[in-house]
Amino acid sequence: MSALRTRRIARACVAMVGSLAVSVALAAPAAECPHDAHLKITPGDIDRKGAAFVRFREWVDAGVAGKGDESASAADAALLAQLSAKSDARRYCEYAVTRVDADVRDAEKAIAEGHDPKVAGDSYLYVGGAIEDLSYTWTTCASSITDAQRTRWKAYADQTIWNVWHHEKAHWGERLSPWSGWATDNPANNYYYSFIEATMDFSLASGNAEGLRTLCETRLPLIEREFAALPGGGSLEGTGYGVSHARLFSIYRVWRDSTGIDLANRNSHVTDTIAYWTHATVPTLDRYAPIGDQARVSTPDLYDYHRAIVLEARNLTNQPAAKQLASWWLAQISVPQMTAARNSRDDLLPAVSRDLPAKKPTALTYYASGVGTLFARTDWTKNAMWLAFIAGKYTESHAHQEQGGFTLFEKDWLAVTENIWTHSGIEQGTETNNVVRFSRNGRIIGQRTNASAKLDITRNDPAKGIVSATADLSPLYAPTDGVRSWRRTIDFADRKLVVHDEFSVADGVDAVFQINVPQKPVVDGANVHAGRLRVHVTSPANPKIRVLDWTTLDKDEFRGGWRIDIAHPAGKTGTFDVELTTSPR
Numbered sequence: 001m002s003a004l005r006t007r008r009i010a011r012a013c014v015a016m017v018g019s020l021a022v023s024v025a026l027a028a029p030a031a032e033c034p035h036d037a038h039l040k041i042t043p044g045d046i047d048r049k050g051a052a053f054v055r056f057r058e059w060v061d062a063g064v065a066g067k068g069d070e071s072a073s074a075a076d077a078a079l080l081a082q083l084s085a086k087s088d089a090r091r092y093c094e095y096a097v098t099r100v101d102a103d104v105r106d107a108e109k110a111i112a113e114g115h116d117p118k119v120a121g122d123s124y125l126y127v128g129g130a131i132e133d134l135s136y137t138w139t140t141c142a143s144s145i146t147d148a149q150r151t152r153w154k155a156y157a158d159q160t161i162w163n164v165w166h167h168e169k170a171h172w173g174e175r176l177s178p179w180s181g182w183a184t185d186n187p188a189n190n191y192y193y194s195f196i197e198a199t200m201d202f203s204l205a206s207g208n209a210e211g212l213r214t215l216c217e218t219r220l221p222l223i224e225r226e227f228a229a230l231p232g233g234g235s236l237e238g239t240g241y242g243v244s245h246a247r248l249f250s251i252y253r254v255w256r257d258s259t260g261i262d263l264a265n266r267n268s269h270v271t272d273t274i275a276y277w278t279h280a281t282v283p284t285l286d287r288y289a290p291i292g293d294q295a296r297v298s299t300p301d302l303y304d305y306h307r308a309i310v311l312e313a314r315n316l317t318n319q320p321a322a323k324q325l326a327s328w329w330l331a332q333i334s335v336p337q338m339t340a341a342r343n344s345r346d347d348l349l350p351a352v353s354r355d356l357p358a359k360k361p362t363a364l365t366y367y368a369s370g371v372g373t374l375f376a377r378t379d380w381t382k383n384a385m386w387l388a389f390i391a392g393k394y395t396e397s398h399a400h401q402e403q404g405g406f407t408l409f410e411k412d413w414l415a416v417t418e419n420i421w422t423h424s425g426i427e428q429g430t431e432t433n434n435v436v437r438f439s440r441n442g443r444i445i446g447q448r449t450n451a452s453a454k455l456d457i458t459r460n461d462p463a464k465g466i467v468s469a470t471a472d473l474s475p476l477y478a479p480t481d482g483v484r485s486w487r488r489t490i491d492f493a494d495r496k497l498v499v500h501d502e503f504s505v506a507d508g509v510d511a512v513f514q515i516n517v518p519q520k521p522v523v524d525g526a527n528v529h530a531g532r533l534r535v536h537v538t539s540p541a542n543p544k545i546r547v548l549d550w551t552t553l554d555k556d557e558f559r560g561g562w563r564i565d566i567a568h569p570a571g572k573t574g575t576f577d578v579e580l581t582t583s584p585r
Contacts, residue, residue, distance in 0.1 A: 033216035034259040039139045039204035042082055043253065043315065045350050052337065052347040056080065059341040064095045074099040074133035076345055078140040093141035100137045101149055103130065104156045111172045123182045124164050128194030128247065131157055135201035157202045161211070164195050187226040188236045188396055190244030197251055204258050220263065227269040232368030233276030237398040238292015240425070243305035245273065249312035264316035271317040272368070274326045277310055279366035279375040282409045283384040286334035289407055290420050291373065291390065293398040298425035304338045308346040315349045324359035327352040364465030372455055376467045376492050385410040385495045385582070391453040391471035401447040402433040404473040404488045408497055410582050414533040418516040418550055421561040436501055436576065437512045438483050445483055447476040466493040482506035501576040513566040513576040521547050521564050528564050532582045539577035540568055
């Protein structure tokens with residue numbers, strides 16, 4: 001394990017403690033509480049003659065027939081039962097009931113043998129899906145469930161949900177089984193949505209007034225407060241784990257359909273999410289800005305999960321222009337429909353409406369102020385140059401030490417985090433990002449958690465794709481670290497990125513301007529050529545430039561990529577001035 005990944009473990013603990021303090025401080029007023037609401041699981045506007053519905057039905061039918069290596073979930077079958085004629089609904093319900101009852105029996109067996117059931121694994125991360133299966137089946141297939149089954153299922157679901165929210169006293173049977181309680185009060189974390197989904201689904205399905213009350217008074221207000229503070233869309237976990245917002249948005253949808261309460265439009269986050277992902281997608285419309293951990297796959301390729309986020313957001317937003325933008329993005333990206341059959345349910349949400357045709361974006365710059373990410377591009381063609389710049393909050397365990405970092409793309413990656421060429425996708429340190437790296441006596445000085453950069457946009461011309469901004473990154477470093485100040489200014493215009501850094505450090509602290517690139521760099525005095533990328537250094541004069549081949553450090557982890565290091569002469573203050581352009585096409 002690399003030193004970078006080792007630090008992640010320690011930082012996760014710090015982030016958890018920080019999230020507890022933040023959540024307590026953000027006590028929110030109780031939302032209105034439904035007393036007689038019932039679980040409604042059918043998304044509106046489903047075209048039952050459309051190709052998406054046919055694919056979904058074929059997926060469930062294959063599971064019912066026992067075909068394939070992976071079977072449809074009980075929730076899939078229960079939903080299809082609700083959308084089908086009685087004769088077909090019966091066999092879908094039989095399948096769903098059989099699957100849920102097998103899961104409950106497996107849990108009962110594990111508990112009887114003194115073990116935790118599967119649902120408790122990975123700090124209850126998968127509880128949402130497990131209880132969704134049970135709740136959807138409970139609601140749709142009531143006539144197919146025996147009284148004995150209903151009693152056992154309820155006992156299992158009630159205990160599971162109780163354990164989630166009472167981690168120190170969690171138990172199975174008479175055996176105590178406490179767990180960490182990770183993210184149970186952190187609505188910025190992907191785990192939280194799984195916990196909420198489980199609690200909401202079964203409280204609505206079973207009519208649990210206490211479960212609904214705690215949602216209204218405690219759990220949902222935390223979500224409201226969190227996302228009201230993230231204008232512009234996006235996730236503090238980054239773009240990798242930020243796909244969990246598809247689950248968050250489905251929670252909004254089910255809550256709205258079941259209770260009539262529209263949480264999604266109480267702030268702009270859902271609507272802004274459509275613009276965020278539109279601008280976070282690179283011009284070739286097949287990849288996205290790799291911010292934070294990329295644990296599913298290291299390379300930031302668009303996938304079903306990204307399509308699902310925008311489909312959910314499009315369904316929820318009450319802004320017609322946002323729906324039109326979503327329809328354009330959904331039609332243009334490299335994922336025109338779900339690629340995995342197990343995700344086919346998500347495509348039941350409509351991607352376009354007759355009365356709201358798709359509409360191409362016009363703005364070339366976009367600032368998501370809540371997460372501190374600035375995007376810009378030269379145009380909306382696939383040949384455009386595209387920029388992402390990060391200067392915001394650094395609070396979550398899946399976020400990286402990339403505040404002040406930039407990503408540059410033109411037809412392919414020009415400058416991008418080394419993390420996308422790693423095996424793990426979770427290399428979080430400053431050394432893998434396009435920032436100024438500070439070190440003392442050979443020890444890299446990392447950015448500290450629970451800190452925020454401040455970004456001022458000094459020039460912004462969305463029509464021309466011209467933007468200038470200055471970030472004060474000093475708060476990311478502790479006073480005792482020896483980094484007294486660091487300010488980075490970027491100017492993006494006419495297919496050129498100019499980066500200007502000013503810093504002040506204590507004696508013995510070194511500063512290095514670094515750029516990670518996909519192709520081997522060639523140094524020529526104050527110039528560096530890396531494929532089509534051209535780097536010109538104007539400050540410091542006579543720069544000392546070195547190139548690192550990442551594969552020489554750990555071939556198992558670092559699968560490719562090079563880093564350009566521009567060292568600054570020793571001194572307490574200094575500047576870097578670097579221009580990045582491309583060779584003629």
